[in-house]
Amino acid sequence: xxxxxxxxxxxxxxxxxxxxxxxxxxxxxxxxxxxxxxxxxxxxxxxxxxxxxxxxxxxxxxxxxxxxxxxxxxxxxxxxxxxxxxxxxxxxxxxxxxxxxxxxxxxxxxxx
Amino acid sequence: xxxxxxxxxxxxxxxxxxxxxxxxxxxxxxxxxxxxxxxxxxxxxxxxxxxxxxxxxxxxxxxxxxxxxxxxxxxxxxxxxxxxxxxxxxxxxxxxxxxxxxxxxxxxxxxxxxxxxxxxxxxxxxxxxxxxxxxxxxxxxxxxxxxxxxxxxxxxxxxxxxxxxxxxxxxxxxxxxxxxxxxxxxxxxxxxxxxxxxxxxxxxxxxxxxxxxxxxxxxxxxxxx
Numbered sequence: 001x002x003x004x005x006x007x008x009x010x011x012x013x014x015x016x017x018x019x020x021x022x023x024x025x026x027x028x029x030x031x032x033x034x035x036x037x038x039x040x041x042x043x044x045x046x047x048x049x050x051x052x053x054x055x056x057x058x059x060x061x062x063x064x065x066x067x068x069x070x071x072x073x074x075x076x077x078x079x080x081x082x083x084x085x086x087x088x089x090x091x092x093x094x095x096x097x098x099x100x101x102x103x104x105x106x107x108x109x110x111x112x
Numbered sequence: 113x114x115x116x117x118x119x120x121x122x123x124x125x126x127x128x129x130x131x132x133x134x135x136x137x138x139x140x141x142x143x144x145x146x147x148x149x150x151x152x153x154x155x156x157x158x159x160x161x162x163x164x165x166x167x168x169x170x171x172x173x174x175x176x177x178x179x180x181x182x183x184x185x186x187x188x189x190x191x192x193x194x195x196x197x198x199x200x201x202x203x204x205x206x207x208x209x210x211x212x213x214x215x216x217x218x219x220x221x222x223x224x225x226x227x228x229x230x231x232x233x234x235x236x237x238x239x240x241x242x243x244x245x246x247x248x249x250x251x252x253x254x255x256x257x258x259x260x261x262x263x264x265x266x267x268x269x270x271x272x273x274x275x276x277x278x279x280x281x282x283x284x285x286x287x288x289x290x291x292x293x294x295x296x297x298x299x300x301x302x303x304x305x306x307x308x309x310x311x312x313x314x315x316x317x318x319x320x321x322x323x324x325x326x327x328x329x330x331x332x333x334x335x336x337x
């Protein structure tokens with residue numbers, strides 16, 4: 001369950017960025033290729049936020065679908081499932097453009 | 113009184129802290145001239161057994177060291193103690209409920225006990241797990257995955273994260289091929305679909321098949337460092 005380590009890191013980032021204020025919402029971007037289970041991340045986040053400025057905050061995850069550019073035909077396509085494959089020519093040699101995000105995008109902070 | 117919320121844009125990568133530590137580990141390895149392998153697999157794929165074969169084969173040619181990661185117990189480290197090489201065990205259990213992988217910080221915590229200057233190749237045996245270790249760089253030069261044919265043909269498609277990140281896949285337990293319904297061609301096709309062109313070597317820790325080839329592969333990587 002790598003979600004727990006990820007949650008720990010998210011709480012740490014949010015606590016530091018809060019500058020002493022209370023965090024009410026954490027917005028994340030999570031790429032499809034990260035294999036993150038949202039419910040597991042939410043569970044870990046809630047648990048680890050206790051006793052920090054992030055306690056009680058809502059965790060919002062924007063799922064980013066995978067997209068890639070084919071190195072054979074140059075076409076960019078949505079990569080909906082494995083095997084990752086170019087929609088145009090069926091090629092497997094792809095440059096991943098999106099889907100590897102794992103980022104704390106923004107916070108909502110209570111005004112002091 | 114109603115409190116209003118303000119939005120603060122952060123845009124911080126969640127794994128930045130780990131990646132920074134991984135780079136610091138890598139600097140330590142590079143300065144000491146230590147080539148580092150992150151060995152990953154499911155539980156029971158045969159990492160430790162292959163490691164024993166590898167140590168038998170390379171002992172006397174290379175100065176080897178091992179960092180063992182396990183959730184609990186020193187069973188694996190005990191098996192390797194007979195080789196009398198620098199060996200450190202990192203138990204991940206003190207973390208929250210026992211982490212299912214090694215991260216850069218855990219590896220760092222074990223490095224103080226290893227004489228890196230006297231180690232040509234450090235093998236980091238990660239915690240047995242097909243998902244989590246792939247997400248955490250630890251400062252390795254290369255990622256070697258051990259996959260056993262008893263795990264079925266479809267796992268590369270189900271767990272692409274790790275298969276995609278491997279530089280070499282050792283397909284282990286091939287001595288069982290004749291006893292199983294495992295379709296090797298189908299597995300290799302699935303593997304190639306998630307990691308095109310990845311090098312594979314068929315191995316059996318039981319019979320020793322493929323161990324020479326794997327050690328030769330490692331030798332070539334060392335020459336090109």
